[in-house]
Amino acid sequence: MTGYQLTIHQAHGLLKKKQLSAVELTKSCLERIRQVEPKLHALVTVTDELALNQAKKADQLIAKGDSNPLTGIPVIIKDNMCTNGVRTTCSSKMLENFVPPYDATVVERLNSCGAVIVGKSNMDEFAMGSSTEHSAFFTTRNPWDLSRVPGGSSGGSAVAIAADEAIYALGSDTGGSIRQPAGFCSVIGLKPTYGRVSRYGLVAFASSLDQIGPLTKDVTDCAIVLNAIAGYDNRDSTSAPYPVPDYTKCLTADLKGLAIGVPKEYFVAGMQAEVEKALRAAINKLEGLGAKVNFEVSLPHTPHTLAVYYIIAPSEASANLARYDGVKYGFSYQETDNMWEALEKTRQYGFGDEVKRRIMLGTYALSAGYYDAYYLKAQKVRTLIRREFDQAFEKYDALVTPTSPTVPFKIGEKLEDPLQMYLSDVFTIPVNIAGLPAITIPAGFADGLPIGMQLIGKPFGEETILKIAYAYEQATDWHKRKPEI
Amino acid sequence: MGKIMKLSREEVLHIARLARLGLTESELERFREQLSNILENFEILQPVDTTDVPPTTQSIPLQNVTRGDETTPSLPRDEILANAPQRDGEFFRIKAVLE
Numbered sequence: 001m002t003g004y005q006l007t008i009h010q011a012h013g014l015l016k017k018k019q020l021s022a023v024e025l026t027k028s029c030l031e032r033i034r035q036v037e038p039k040l041h042a043l044v045t046v047t048d049e050l051a052l053n054q055a056k057k058a059d060q061l062i063a064k065g066d067s068n069p070l071t072g073i074p075v076i077i078k079d080n081m082c083t084n085g086v087r088t089t090c091s092s093k094m095l096e097n098f099v100p101p102y103d104a105t106v107v108e109r110l111n112s113c114g115a116v117i118v119g120k121s122n123m124d125e126f127a128m129g130s131s132t133e134h135s136a137f138f139t140t141r142n143p144w145d146l147s148r149v150p151g152g153s154s155g156g157s158a159v160a161i162a163a164d165e166a167i168y169a170l171g172s173d174t175g176g177s178i179r180q181p182a183g184f185c186s187v188i189g190l191k192p193t194y195g196r197v198s199r200y201g202l203v204a205f206a207s208s209l210d211q212i213g214p215l216t217k218d219v220t221d222c223a224i225v226l227n228a229i230a231g232y233d234n235r236d237s238t239s240a241p242y243p244v245p246d247y248t249k250c251l252t253a254d255l256k257g258l259a260i261g262v263p264k265e266y267f268v269a270g271m272q273a274e275v276e277k278a279l280r281a282a283i284n285k286l287e288g289l290g291a292k293v294n295f296e297v298s299l300p301h302t303p304h305t306l307a308v309y310y311i312i313a314p315s316e317a318s319a320n321l322a323r324y325d326g327v328k329y330g331f332s333y334q335e336t337d338n339m340w341e342a343l344e345k346t347r348q349y350g351f352g353d354e355v356k357r358r359i360m361l362g363t364y365a366l367s368a369g370y371y372d373a374y375y376l377k378a379q380k381v382r383t384l385i386r387r388e389f390d391q392a393f394e395k396y397d398a399l400v401t402p403t404s405p406t407v408p409f410k411i412g413e414k415l416e417d418p419l420q421m422y423l424s425d426v427f428t429i430p431v432n433i434a435g436l437p438a439i440t441i442p443a444g445f446a447d448g449l450p451i452g453m454q455l456i457g458k459p460f461g462e463e464t465i466l467k468i469a470y471a472y473e474q475a476t477d478w479h480k481r482k483p484e485i
Numbered sequence: 486m487g488k489i490m491k492l493s494r495e496e497v498l499h500i501a502r503l504a505r506l507g508l509t510e511s512e513l514e515r516f517r518e519q520l521s522n523i524l525e526n527f528e529i530l531q532p533v534d535t536t537d538v539p540p541t542t543q544s545i546p547l548q549n550v551t552r553g554d555e556t557t558p559s560l561p562r563d564e565i566l567a568n569a570p571q572r573d574g575e576f577f578r579i580k581a582v583l584e
Binding site for chain 2: 098099101102193194195207208234237238240241301303304306307308310311318322325326327328329330331332334336337338339340342343344345347348349351353356357359360361363364367373374376377378379380381382383384386418419433434435436459
């Protein structure tokens with residue numbers, strides 16, 4: 001097996017036994033990047049020099065016996081997480097030349113593990129989108145079919161892992177932005193509980209929904225990365241001050257005694273028949289592994305979640321993105337002496353179509369006369385959605401759903417119809433509204449296109465969904481299939 | 486409830502002005518159409534009974550998170566100003582606010 005194809009735990013084993021060096025592994029990934037990037041366009045920036053320097057340092061740590069599971073392992077970071085001295089663009093013209101003077105907490109934590117950063121990945125601009133088509137730079141291609149989208153907004157991170165451009169990646173998830181692309185590319189993607197991972201240094205989109213998480217080649221790797229990035233951070237006031245367990249300890253292949261619910265509302269008209277078929281088969285598999293599955297679970301507010309999300313997320317975004325004024329950093333329109341004109345033109349030329357649409361939507365929902373009808377109403381329905389999940393979790397340890405209603409769609413197919421694009425996140429959005437953890441794992445293919453299964457857990461119940469995902473992965477080999485590029 | 490009126494041109498311009506967002510003529514028309522469609526979909530929430538339901542602002546039970554009032558080092562001024570589109574010595578340079 002070539003270096004770039006390894007998982008974290010495989011590579012760590014070889015590094016420790018000195019059968020592979022971090023420099024060799026890093027060069028292998030960089031070579032793979034050079035080979036596949038012309039077709040896939042997953043990366044905004046490749047950080048060759050930084051990576052090789054970090055790899056050399058990692059080799060020194062390993063030689064001293066001072067290594068941990070992430071030392072010397074190449075990682076790709078979504079381009080909305082600040083990397084000190086490395087351009088962080090959010091795939092936006094607004095931040096095209098922005099070089100952060102500090103690291104995001106997650107980056108700091110990975111660096112302190114001796115990580116090797118090989119690149120920054122493409123995304124929908126400011127993480128607003130489900131296909132990477134809203135990147136201001138280019139659209140990333142799905143490695144399973146280059147004419148299709150990889151999902152979004154963390155599409156670049158998902159593709160990079162599906163195509164072995166690095167060993168693992170970080171993404172961010174506001175309404176499905178880790179899970180939907182992970183499902184579309186057949187990799188593992190975890191959105192932790194809100195507050196589990198620090199958001200410090202993550203460029204803010206919707207602050208009450210945003211959460212950083214791993215994209216990996218298997219569930220064990222997912223647990224390893226979560227171990228490294230989870231935990232309290234006093235620089236994020238919504239960071240949860242709860243202890244972090246060792247997430248690799250819960251990975252056992254036996255699901256006896258676990259109760260899993262299948263919410264009725266997630267199997268409705270509009271879902272692709274092959275997706276439903278694959279999910280039913282995957283659920284049977286979980287039963288076979290000893291889980292008790294109940295199909296009578298009901299979450300009646302499910303049809304309201306999309307509207308709640310598209311009021312709350314753009315409202316928060318419109319406030320967060322007010323900071324882009326062309327004064328402190330970022331794109332700045334200079335062809336006028338008038339301050340207001342400069343401000344309006346900076347935002348007109350700096351932001352792309354979808355970002356403007358959401359700023360408009362959010363501004364409208366928060367404006368005088370509409371606040372109660374839209375924003376406040378959405379926040380109240382949000383409470384009902386969370387209560388409904390809480391009730392379900394009194395009876396069930398986890399819920400299982402498809403990740404998306406369809407397989408990856410064609411590039412261009414939904415670009416002119418924002419509502420259709422929004423609907424591709426209909427199964428992932430409720431999880432962010434309620435602040436729950438959820439993981440997507442490969443669960444089959446339809447005509448060679450990936451299908452993902454989503455497992456939703458209780459707040460801070462990452463161990464349970466990782467355990468179920470691990471048991472399913474041990475019993476299947478979907479995750480071992482690789483796209484031919 | 487029911488079908489809401491399509492946003493007027495003036496309403497779209499008003500929102501754009503609140504957001505300090507310049508729009509071209511074609512963007513204005515397109516957003517008028519698209520935003521009206523999206524807002525119409527939000528009507529699904531109006532019949533939901535939310536009597537006595539408190540709003541949720543974020544999903545974990547943390548309140549009044551503060552830090553100690555202690556001085557810690559800030560980032561170096563030059564590093565912050567390195568990203569400034571226009572700087573003047575140790576200041577951000579901006580356009581005149583008052584003419």
